[in-house]
Amino acid sequence: MNVRNLVPLGLTIAIAASLAACGKNETAPAADAAKPAFDQSQIKTALISLNSADLDPSIAACTDLNGFVNSKWLKANPVPGDQTTWGSFEILRERSLEVQHALVQQAAASQAKAGSVEAKIGDIWKTGNDEAKIEAAGLTPLQPTLDKIGALNDTAAITQYLRDSQAQGQGVLFSLFANADYKDSANVIAYVGQGGLGLPEKGYYFDDAQARIRDAYVAYIAQVLTLSGVDAAQAAEQAKAVMAFETRLAKASMSRIEMRDPAKRYNPLSAADADKLTPNFSWTALFDTLKVPAAQKFSLAQPGFFSEMDKMLADVPAATWQSYLRFHTIDDASPYLSSQFEKANFEFYGKTLRGQQEMQPRWKRVLESVNGGMGEALGQLYVDAVFPAESKEAMQHLVQNLSVALKARLEQLPWMGEETRKKALEKWASFTPKIGYPDKWREWTGLQTNGDSYLGNMQAARAFNYRYMLDKVGKPVDKTEWGMTPQTVNAYYNATKNEIVFPAAILQAPFFDAKADPALNYGGIGAVIGHEMMHGYDDSGSQFAANGNFDNWWTDSDRKAFTERTDQLVAQFDGYESVPGVFVKGKLTLGENIGDLGGLTVAYDALQMALKENPKANVEVDGHSQDQRFFMNWATVWRRNFTDGELRVRLNTDPHAPANFRANGAPSNMPSYAAAFQCKAGDAMVRADDKRVVIW
Template identity: 90%
Template sequence: MNLRTLAPLGLTVAIAASLAACGKTETAPAASADAAKPAFDPSLIKTPLISLNSADLDTAISACTDLNGFVNSKWLKANPVPGDQTTWGSFEILRERSLEVQHALVQQAAASEAKAGSVEAKIGDIWKTGSDEAKIDAAGLAPLQPQLDKIAALADTAAITQYLRDSQAQGQGVLFSLFANADYKDSANVIAYVGQGGLGLPEKGYYFDASQAKIRDAYVAYIAQVLTLSGVDAAQAADQAKAVLAFETRLANASLSRIEMRDPSKRYNPVSAADADKLTPNFSWTALFDTLKVPAAQKFSLAQPQFFTEVDKMLADVPAATWQAYLRFHTIDDAAPYLSSNVEKANFDFYGKTLRGQQEMQPRWKRVLDSVNNGMGEALGQLYVDAVFPAESKEQMQHLVENLSEALKARLEKLEWMGEDTRKKALEKWASFTPKIGYPDKWRDWSGLQTNGDSFLGNMQAARAYNYRYMLDKIGKPVDKTEWGMTPQTVNAYYNATKNEIVFPAAILQAPFFDAKADPALNYGGIGAVIGHEMMHGYDDSGSQFAANGNFDNWWTDADRSAFTQRTDQLVAQFDGYEAVPGVNVKGKLTLGENIGDLGGLTVAYDALQMALKEEPSKNVPVDGYTQDQRFFMNWATVWRRNFTDGELRVRLNTDPHAPANFRANGAPSNMPSFAAAFECKAGQPMVRADDKRVVIW
């Protein structure tokens, strides 16, 4: 699956930010009103913001029956998913606005007489080579041919393993992931992590479930199409495609599911290279780390050992011709966004149209902008912050974070089901939270990246290798706590357990999440709930296994962990009961962490709103006929205003740790007496869960 396959947008929990890079840094700009900023014309932002608007409310639907329907149904009916998207709502609209800013910035960089080797010049190189569609089409697969020739020459296990090592060193590993991250047991230092991979379909279930048979057939046809485009005879390509599917099915059978991978213990298995070599006699980890030039021989994490045992067997018993077909297909598929239009279209037709229901490709400028972000995202983020991020947003966010933090502390101090020993540790973790807002304090240095005005694929491969080398160079060194795992222009937020940090990029600090001029209810029901959500990831079923110092360590008594699990099991049952499409329900275990984050985050955000309104009683007034409490929950629902294509929704139900947006809008409030009180809901109404079903955790 190529780099442009979009990860689900939403609020994420990041135990390991596996794609972040480190190296030399520069001091971040002050981003103040007095700072010199590049000229940016706000009129270039064409997409209007979403905000809570009384005209959008469907008063025929009671909030006590369906909060999401009351707030969002009219808007959703009037705003179907555009043909070049698979989802459309609050997140996507903010992403569109971010892309419009970025578009202007890369055009400015490409048109400027930037100094050779500067950040602007390198961004300009990627932009210009990616925009020259005629030149890319004329080149065909020629830019990739040297790599394809190497694959064609693979004749035995020794040659295949050498190729796997060499391609991994360029950041082009197909078969498994290898990345740098904080040691789960020693979070101040970085080690290498190796994990399962190698699949072209979204999740292992796609290879076995009867309901995915048509997707498997379409995938085989796509593999054959790609191989044919690369010059393989059509009949041979059809046979090779079946062999590739069988190859991946073996990998899938040995892989853990998305639900199983939520357990940190399934992602951490420290071994020495010598011991790992014994596990996989046909693949030397010692040789791999020598090729990568990283100090990992004494300790690295080889999680999912059963997967690598199977890979080792496949190195011995799968014919070289099948390995060639597998590697040839994935090499072309991975590079598809940077190749000729016939290859790119084939890739879109399967991954976009067939799998996710997207009806048309996004325009060229958006596709190339994705590539700029893949290659030099933080560099573009520096330009983005200079152009559009106001200092007052960061200042107000810091105040909101402080208020949410105090509300969370009060909850922890009064929690009835938690014993004092565990509570003490929970409060230690609370005291060590690190918030990051807007943009990094230090920026990466890009002087080592070499780009040119000739080859789009060449530029992207150079950027990938450069970023991968940056990442590998962290292994064996102390963790850089100034580093970010998201770019400022990303509409998202995350929690990192090994750093115990919550991070809010600049692009999400807009309506409906945040508006400096809005009444308190909107900001607390929007970004306040997001802040609370990310804090609560430190105490969800996965994050709660990490201590205040970021180490993977049990700080719970057995009794308290049992009490916690009883409550989270209720939340699993609640979301298991939501039918997303006919016959397909939400997976409560897959989405548990995010649902804990939503419930706890909305709860502490509501508490923080009450604190704020006591401080400033003059702001505790109705707006448009709705109280501050009502508007708090209404804006929470506005955040989750979102349509999906049927295909996208089905993929997410199998792969996304976030529940579909409509269930997030309703799920947490239905457990909160404060919601029922705000709208005067009665027992037995759909948005009021019965006492024996109501979930109370934090």
């Protein structure tokens, strides 16, 4: 499966631990006083900032905040041909990529010591850019794996192959990863989850609206098999069989909405008991192969999926299994193979599915591989080059102010009883913020790279990172590790650690600018901080206690009051029509919408506190008050264009609503917004009292 780049940039909730682990490594790159400062002139992409010249006076703020702030910019900045979205997040990502590009070029050109982190990064970079060698190799680097697949002739052989490939981080049918035990968050167990699909979500296999995508997918499967040497007529028949195979898996899979419930991601049992559920697939044997101590307890959620997988091991012909595994093995490796495979993959996943008109330049594609294989190592170089210490200090102050504002909200919440409130405040007190970069960097000793094979280097990195993750099972959680690299333009909340995390790359305008007036920082990164804090109290995060355990800390009456309010928010977003006939899924996006509404509300409170402490800062800028600029910068953050294909994929898969609805949704529920712009009852941005959602 190779549905790349479908995970949205934006604010997210992270329950599962990342693949990164931390530890001291003597070969890791470190700041060097003798090294010249990074040349900032290499960054060509300009930052987005709130600019009065961008405002559209023909659209009233009381009618459409997003249109008032963003419409002129959006019209002038269509999605570039090599992108599927374009806005604040993408522009910051471009700036981050420009820095990373310079750093990997420097690493590749240096006379780094063999085995050093710089040398390993250089190996991936150089082999990824050696197009002549990649073209000459064709499918040869993958042939040993394809030969193994071609020899699979019965259930025993297939299950052995699935175990062996999983050990290399090449699992196709299901995911297997290490994460904190939901019921004992101080310790790590193994989790197994559904997978096996090449299309973004189960609905793509059944919905009438996706018939065109299904037909194109079958044609793509046949194309890949043909390119790999299968006769065209046979490839067409095999493609149909693969599609039928995946459709069975899809029918047994849970939807994205169902998977938002933590209870449906957690099903602890022993390997022996799991073996009884899937008599054709031994979990005991899998964990023996993986050398993972999970026999006594691991999580096997989505039992319906695994029951169907087990049946398919018995009743699907070995030839169909061969076709399925052959296709997905090639598809997954396509970014590292010759151009015919990479282009075929792009034509379907990029152009047909997501509306991307042209492939990104090679340097960006290879840089994605460096990030996939050694992202945190590159992150250390990134932080050393461009992240100033004062940014971290200023962020710590903002986090503290948001924390105070949130506590005040929790203490005064009228619908919450004292028993639940006490637990909510305990959770508030235990939040752990992480800003910029890890305090400890992970080590890379044992990763073997070379200057010969791009695919070989990426397979080595994948196996190394997977082993690194598996080795956490049965051990205490390392609370110093991060789930994102510093160069990632994003932020997240992790429920089992009860932490909020802000990588260095997001700490730029329009989110954060140490020289900006308070309104911009509170409407930007302040709202992001509040958003991540509120994930601790959204429909999913609120099911985890202060210690990170999946545990009910609510009274029945308070949970009912909470659900009544969140149901209103579901209905609001269900009413947003994004493209003709296609509406936002309020249940899918509920967690993020709770985060937006609560986060923006708390950020507004924190701004008022800051202005009270420093009245001299409460001034108009370009004719707009601090309150107005607060909301205007919130909209600037969500300035974003989409291709039609990308938007349609996200409406089916993304837990975030489209950006224009995020810009307008939370402010339309806030009386402070109406007051800031002197809006009146009946204006589009002013919800009637019985329609206005108030949660936190």
